[in-house]
Amino acid sequence: MVIIVIAVCALYASPNLYGEDYAVQVSASRNAEVDTRLFEQVKEQLQQDGIDIKSIALEESHLLVRLKSGDDQLVVKEKLEASLGNNYVVALNLAPATPEWLEGLGASPMKLGLDLRGGVHFLMEVDMKAAITRSIEQMEDDFRNSLREEKLRYRRVEQKSDRVDVQFRDQETLDQAITFLEKSNPGVLFKDEGDLLMTATLSELRLKEIREYALKQNITIMRNRVNQLGVAEPVIQRQGSDRIVVQLPGIQDTARAKEILNATATLQFRMVDIEHDVRDAVEGRVPPGAQLLMDRKGQPQLLDKRIMLTGDHIVDASSSFDEYGRPQVNIKLDSEGGNKMSRGTKDNIGKPMATVFIEYKPTSEKDKDGKIVFEKHEEVINVATIQARLGNSFRITGIDSPAEAQNLSLLLRAGALVAPISIVEERTVGPSLGQENIELGMQAIFWGLVLILAFMPIYYRKFGLVANTALLANLVMIIGVMSMIPGATLTLPGMAGIVLTVGMAVDANVLIFERIREELRDGRSPQQAIHHGYDSALSTIADANITTLIAAVILFAVGTGPVKGFSITLAIGILTSMFTAIVGTRAIVNAVWGGKRLNNLSI
Amino acid sequence: MRIFDFDKEVRFMSLRWPAMIFSTLLILGSIVSLAVNQLNWGLDFTGGTVIEVGYQQPAKLEQVRKQLNEVGFGDAVVQHFGSSEDVLIRLAPREGVKSDTLGDQVMAALRASGEQVDMRRIEFVGPQVGEELTEQGGLAMLVALVCILMYVAMRFEWRFGLGSVAALAHDVIITLGLFSVLQLEFDLTVLAAVLAVIGYSLNDTIVVMDRIRENFRKLRKGEPEEVINISLTQTMSRTIITSGTTLLVLLALFFKGGALIHGFATALLFGIFVGTYSSIYIASSVALMLGISKEDLMPTEVEKEGADLDPLP
Numbered sequence A: 001m002v003i004i005v006i007a008v009c010a011l012y013a014s015p016n017l018y019g020e021d022y023a024v025q026v027s028a029s030r031n032a033e034v035d036t037r038l039f040e041q042v043k044e045q046l047q048q049d050g051i052d053i054k055s056i057a058l059e060e061s062h063l064l065v066r067l068k069s070g071d072d073q074l075v076v077k078e079k080l081e082a083s084l085g086n087n088y089v090v091a092l093n094l095a096p097a098t099p100e101w102l103e104g105l106g107a108s109p110m111k112l113g114l115d116l117r118g119g120v121h122f123l124m125e126v127d128m129k130a131a132i133t134r135s136i137e138q139m140e141d142d143f144r145n146s147l148r149e150e151k152l153r154y155r156r157v158e159q160k161s162d163r164v165d166v167q168f169r170d171q172e173t174l175d176q177a178i179t180f181l182e183k184s185n186p187g188v189l190f191k192d193e194g195d196l197l198m199t200a201t202l203s204e205l206r207l208k209e210i211r212e213y214a215l216k217q218n219i220t221i222m223r224n225r226v227n228q229l230g231v232a233e234p235v236i237q238r239q240g241s242d243r244i245v246v247q248l249p250g251i252q253d254t255a256r257a258k259e260i261l262n263a264t265a266t267l268q269f270r271m272v273d274i275e276h277d278v279r280d281a282v283e284g285r286v287p288p289g290a291q292l293l294m295d296r297k298g299q300p301q302l303l304d305k306r307i308m309l310t311g312d313h314i315v316d317a318s319s320s321f322d323e324y325g326r327p328q329v330n331i332k333l334d335s336e337g338g339n340k341m342s343r344g345t346k347d348n349i350g351k352p353m354a355t356v357f358i359e360y361k362p363t364s365e366k367d368k369d370g371k372i373v374f375e376k377h378e379e380v381i382n383v384a385t386i387q388a389r390l391g392n393s394f395r396i397t398g399i400d401s402p403a404e405a406q407n408l409s410l411l412l413r414a415g416a417l418v419a420p421i422s423i424v425e426e427r428t429v430g431p432s433l434g435q436e437n438i439e440l441g442m443q444a445i446f447w448g449l450v451l452i453l454a455f456m457p458i459y460y461r462k463f464g465l466v467a468n469t470a471l472l473a474n475l476v477m478i479i480g481v482m483s484m485i486p487g488a489t490l491t492l493p494g495m496a497g498i499v500l501t502v503g504m505a506v507d508a509n510v511l512i513f514e515r516i517r518e519e520l521r522d523g524r525s526p527q528q529a530i531h532h533g534y535d536s537a538l539s540t541i542a543d544a545n546i547t548t549l550i551a552a553v554i555l556f557a558v559g560t561g562p563v564k565g566f567s568i569t570l571a572i573g574i575l576t577s578m579f580t581a582i583v584g585t586r587a588i589v590n591a592v593w594g595g596k597r598l599n600n601l602s603i
Numbered sequence B: 001m002r003i004f005d006f007d008k009e010v011r012f013m014s015l016r017w018p019a020m021i022f023s024t025l026l027i028l029g030s031i032v033s034l035a036v037n038q039l040n041w042g043l044d045f046t047g048g049t050v051i052e053v054g055y056q057q058p059a060k061l062e063q064v065r066k067q068l069n070e071v072g073f074g075d076a077v078v079q080h081f082g083s084s085e086d087v088l089i090r091l092a093p094r095e096g097v098k099s100d101t102l103g104d105q106v107m108a109a110l111r112a113s114g115e116q117v118d119m120r121r122i123e124f125v126g127p128q129v130g131e132e133l134t135e136q137g138g139l140a141m142l143v144a145l146v147c148i149l150m151y152v153a154m155r156f157e158w159r160f161g162l163g164s165v166a167a168l169a170h171d172v173i174i175t176l177g178l179f180s181v182l183q184l185e186f187d188l189t190v191l192a193a194v195l196a197v198i199g200y201s202l203n204d205t206i207v208v209m210d211r212i213r214e215n216f217r218k219l220r221k222g223e224p225e226e227v228i229n230i231s232l233t234q235t236m237s238r239t240i241i242t243s244g245t246t247l248l249v250l251l252a253l254f255f256k257g258g259a260l261i262h263g264f265a266t267a268l269l270f271g272i273f274v275g276t277y278s279s280i281y282i283a284s285s286v287a288l289m290l291g292i293s294k295e296d297l298m299p300t301e302v303e304k305e306g307a308d309l310d311p312l313p
Helices: A002-017 A036-048 A070-087 A100-104 A128-149 A171-184 A204-229 A254-261 A278-282 A335-346 A402-414 A431-484 A492-521 A526-558 A561-593 B012-036 B061-070 B099-111 B127-155 B158-181 B188-218 B224-256 B259-289 B301-309
Strands: A020-028 A053-058 A062-067 A088-096 A119-126 A154-159 A163-168 A188-192 A197-202 A235-239 A243-249 A265-271 A290-294 A300-304 A314-321 A327-333 A352-366 A372-385 A393-396 A421-429 B048-055 B077-081 B083-091 B117-125
Touching: A002 A100, A002 A431, A002 A561, A020 A070, A036 A053, A036 A062, A036 A070, A062 A070, A062 A088, A070 A088, A119 A204, A119 A254, A128 A154, A128 A163, A128 A171, A128 A197, A128 A204, A128 A335, A163 A171, A171 A188, A171 A197, A197 A204, A204 A235, A204 A243, A204 A254, A265 A300, A265 A335, A278 A290, A278 A300, A290 A372, A300 A352, A300 A372, A314 A402, A327 A335, A327 A402, A421 A431, A421 B127, A431 A492, A431 A561, A431 B117, A431 B224, A492 A526, A492 A561, A492 B188, A492 B224, A492 B259, A526 A561, A526 B127, A526 B188, A561 B188, B012 B158, B012 B224, B012 B259, B048 B099, B061 B077, B061 B083, B061 B099, B083 B099, B099 B117, B117 B127, B127 B158, B127 B188, B158 B188, B158 B259, B188 B224, B188 B259, B224 B259
Parallel strands: none
Antiparallel strands: A020 A062, A020 A088, A053 A062, A119 A243, A119 A421, A154 A163, A163 A197, A188 A197, A235 A243, A265 A352, A290 A300, A314 A327, A327 A393, A352 A372, A421 B117, B048 B083, B048 B117, B077 B083
């Protein structure tokens, strides 16, 4: 049993020995696909350029090109970027060189933390206050319009920090207004304050929804932008109620990363120019007052230069299905946007309207101040025929697929951020430091191990060798378990944790061996001494380790980043060391000394 | 081989009053130092920006300071880190300036003279995050102590529980005191180390207490003081060997692990010393002073012990 457990751990620990290949990873951006065609294209091109590659593989969502040397990495990246264009994202990566049969078993090397790999860690905070203020502003706007529409006369509507006050002229209108507004504004609490004053505040539930929405929206946008950065394995996660963690391994240029993460995207609604011929425009005769843009399928579209509405009026966009089960996107505008839309569409019923997505994409060039030059990138994401005069909520139908509808609604939302975001924590580790940290950690583990391995046989003779075997097995198990658990990452403090466990792991054996010596001193026979030694040390070892485990678990629960890494290795180390030191050594001891008549023990 | 051969009991407890006075003095000293000097809180807790840069040749700190002064970072703390080629620059959080761009500004200033400067690490922590971490850290320490108190009280006896927690508090306060007196930087990894010290010291204490309990039951006669002395003597060689092996690996960590985990290794090295001492003198003395006796440990324990062992991995 012991041998099996250790063998399994050794098997799963083994991918760590194979190291990593320099690789370039190609994934599709918005409107492209990673398929065999791309595979052939990339392969052909690399052959043409005479670059020596190890392998090309089509993986789940990306194409992975393994290279023989690190020098080729940048060259290949630049060449592929140039030839594949905007539709694909090319990223540098280090791919584990685990053999296939091991990968088939689900074995993979340990994940390294940013402090060992190099990269950037951002903690971003969403400005929830701004999100809530925005909804209150909108509420004010909305009340004014709907009360006017309902012909409920008010003296004034005023926005206070966390509420909207409406002053009426008489009690009757106030009552009517409350009944009316309550119906159309679920999630808003209305209260008659006396003196003909009505206040409206957002309910707890609604506030929670707003916060949740702001956070989710920001996460989606971050994900979109990080994809443009070309990072191989980014992590974008929410942390707590208003924070987002963004981890970009391997990114060196933080300034660039930050500019991209803070980049803006906007939307415009514009009419399609149907009076002129698109073909003429494609040939270079673009009529004045019009602009030629490409849509997502690469088809040219001739648009009116006048902007009917910009994306910052969009309050919400979501995808759903219409009454015939076809995908659609529902858009809600604020009241000013609704008015503009209404005016703009009044005379254009039956004509096509285009939605243009404008992004500022970073280029590899820099201007004279060293700032990155952003390229304005306009794209028509949708053309739809106006069916009726539009107000502050309308929908776009005629979309090909539900996935497309979802994507469109996401883009629409990305056009208007409800809450700004700011960086509250940043940790950048250069690649040289990461490599150095790995080396230092390995050295510390090595020397700690050597010292213990030398000491134990001197003090406990043959039993010391048994403890050494257990210690080595323990190290293999820690690495094996760390590689097996998907969420476990190895950090520098984590390596310190391994060093510490190496020192403490022998404790269990020390306890047992001291017990055996005592029993021998008390005059028991060697076999009895071994037996008693193990038995009576057991509860002590368990108690002692459980308390350390408690400390490790608390560290894990409270700690972040590096501290978590430490607590994981500490906890795993405690568990594996209990196994190897108690069960493991017992097995060896039984195999060596068991069943024999012994006169003395080498302890 | 055997270094320690205690055939007779060593009368540890006869020294318990001097030890208590010694410890009390240390604790008082630590508290005074913590109050006067305070801890040298690291970036994790204060917020601010730390930039580590690497030069090709040994760096001249004066020149770096001058360069930073020119661009308005006169308040920066500049020092060597680990080696003379590496320079650590610390900036306090400042108002008005978008703090997340400070790192890039500093790098630009250092590179302005055309020198080859290698960015090794930039860390920026917003002041609010720092505050939260401080709260969380304190909370972690408290929760750990309470959980351990509960476990020991449940597993042994409340007097032992209090004794071991007193020992832990003793270790934590004195370790913090050392960091305060020497003004070593106290960051998140050091906090982790302090918690590991708690775990370790407790490990030691439990081993001793386990033996005390066993001896109370086994030895027919015996004053509490005598039983504790016997137990301490019996566990002495184990205590010293384990502390020894742990200290060995920590020395490896201290000398080989690099500058980033120096504080971590220091806290543990010192903590293990104090923890070993406290499990001998503080934990058992407190239990003794609280009047632990044979009767307290006799009943119900026998069946409980077996029952408790089963769920262990």
